[in-house]
Each structure stands twice: as structure tokens, then as C-alpha cells.
Amino acid sequence: MTAEALSSGVALWRQVADGIELAIADGRYLPGGKLPGETEIAENYGVNRHTVRRALAALAERGLVRAERGSGTFVRSRRIAYPLRTRTRFSEIINAGGREPRGQLIAAEREAATGALAGQLDLDIGAPLFRIEALRSADGVPISRGTTWLSAVRFPDAPKVFAAKRSMTKVLAHYGISDYRRLSTRITASVVDAADAARLDLAAGRPVLVVESIDVAADGTPLLTSRARFAAERVEFVIEPD
Known part of the structure; x- marks a missing residue:
């Protein structure tokens, strides 16, 4: 320029x-x-x-x-190495890199499950869900903006719990789920939209890595499905065997 x-x-x-x-x-x-x-x-x-x-x-x-x-x-050597495995935890990954993780609740809404969401979460179409929008950062630098859907029946008051604990892992622990695993991960690339650009402090037209995932309990029961947009300039995904 x-x-x-x-x-x-x-x-x-x-x-x-x-x-x-x-x-x-x-x-x-x-x-x-x-x-x-x-x-x-x-x-x-x-x-x-x-x-x-x-x-x-x-x-x-x-x-x-x-x-x-x-x-x-x-x-700065700015890209964070972000391992993708069946047990992927944002806070653990950021802490392991010597940085301070932080989750911030942006918005939360109650909505009915569409056909796609119902299929991913093994629920009936129209079942009540919570949609949680969150911003995650490392040392105060925005890393990703994510949208998570989970059952409003199984996880009542989940938005309030996330607002207090700022971690989806801690939300699940609040409801007695001590461990969970990644069932599927799908990664695509896109251009940041205006809303995400503002939250992630990115210039218009910058690339984001879109990660769509489903997490399940130890018995295979679906717990949540997410769509996260990562600032491509700040992370590099590393595929690791478990």
C-alpha cells in the first residue's frame, strides 16, 4: 500500500x-x-x-x-501451533504455548433445531437448542470467533454458565461431563465477513479458517456442534495422532 x-x-x-x-x-x-x-x-x-x-x-x-x-x-512469531486431535481443548492448547487463554460470551439465543443441527446432535427437528457466540483470545489477541449449538434441555442455563466460566469444557464439567472427544472435524477456508472482522480485528478481505466439528461423550452421545472462524494469520493447524 x-x-x-x-x-x-x-x-x-x-x-x-x-x-x-x-x-x-x-x-x-x-x-x-x-x-x-x-x-x-x-x-x-x-x-x-x-x-x-x-x-x-x-x-x-x-x-x-x-x-x-x-x-x-x-x-512477532505470531502463528500459534494448534493441534487437531480427538481431544482438542482451546484453553489447554493456548496454555501449552505459554499464553493466557480467554473466552468471552458475545451473544446467546434459544432456537429450534433445524434438520441439519438435529441430525448432528441426534435430536428431533424443532428440539430447543442454545446457540452460543463466543470470542476466544490468547494474551488478549483475538484468535477465533465460534458458534456452538447444544441441547437446551440437557444443558439448561448453559449461556449463563459459559458467561461465568468462559470455557465450553468447564460448561460440560458443570453438567457432570468430565471428558469428551471430537467425532468429526471439517476445515475450509473463507474470507472474513464484516461482523467477524470487527471481532477478530482483521482487515476486510483477510482469510479465515473455518472449523466445523461435533463433540461427543465417552459413550458416543453427541454433546455439541460448533462452527469456529480462526484468523488464518494467527494460527497453524497441526494434525496429530492421538
Whole structure:
């Protein structure tokens, strides 16, 4: 992105931040590498240094860069290795990487099971479900936005429990389910939509990895089905045998 490409429709600092993020994603700035100085960035984009500082602060908040006093700003080794196995737990994976996991309830609704959801959860069509929308982050950096459906009969007040415990594993434990496993995982790629871009702090048009899954109890009974959208620039999926 050059000065000519900047549009008045979006704040200048955001455009500079998005341009640098794209350069990082494209490999023009490598993990561990040093970014150009503020003056050079300002000249490249035709903005002042205050705008550059705001852009770099936003990139730091996204977990993409780190500032070292007296040395400059460096690209972080940003992708989190995210193992996919029959026992996949977001909090455990993030903790294992030395980062702090966090779950945040965005919204929750009660709805009737469609044919597809009823089939996945082995319920009757029209059975009451909870749909829980949640944002998951590592060290404050948004990693994924997920939609989870589960039975409102088997898991009454599940949204309230998730709001308090901020973990689906802890929600299931609250209802006496100490362990569960992944029955199926389907991964596709897409472009982030406006709602997810805002929550994940991604520029418009950035890629997301869409993970659709079904989790079951030890006896094979379906517990929940989910559709999570991961910021592709922040994770790499690793297929591991159990």
C-alpha cells in the first residue's frame, strides 16, 4: 500500500496498520525481522509519525509486532501451533504455548433445531437448542470467533454458565461431563465477513479458517456442534495422532 492507495473512507492509522499487516502476511516482513523506522513508514504512506505510532500500537494490540526500547519494532512469531486431535481443548492448547487463554460470551439465543443441527446432535427437528457466540483470545489477541449449538434441555442455563466460566469444557464439567472427544472435524477456508472482522480485528478481505466439528461423550452421545472462524494469520493447524 502506498500513499496513493490511502482512502479517506477509513482512518489513516488503520489503513497503515492494515497495509503493514498485509506485508507481514505476504512475507515481506519476516517473523523476528525489524520493521522500517517510523520516519520511513511515514514517508512510504504519506502520513505523519503520530499516525504511524497509532498504527504500530494497533499492530502490537493484534499481537503482530513488539516494540523494543532503543532498538525498534519487530515482527512477532505470531502463528500459534494448534493441534487437531480427538481431544482438542482451546484453553489447554493456548496454555501449552505459554499464553493466557480467554473466552468471552458475545451473544446467546434459544432456537429450534433445524434438520441439519438435529441430525448432528441426534435430536428431533424443532428440539430447543442454545446457540452460543463466543470470542476466544490468547494474551488478549483475538484468535477465533465460534458458534456452538447444544441441547437446551440437557444443558439448561448453559449461556449463563459459559458467561461465568468462559470455557465450553468447564460448561460440560458443570453438567457432570468430565471428558469428551471430537467425532468429526471439517476445515475450509473463507474470507472474513464484516461482523467477524470487527471481532477478530482483521482487515476486510483477510482469510479465515473455518472449523466445523461435533463433540461427543465417552459413550458416543453427541454433546455439541460448533462452527469456529480462526484468523488464518494467527494460527497453524497441526494434525496429530492421538
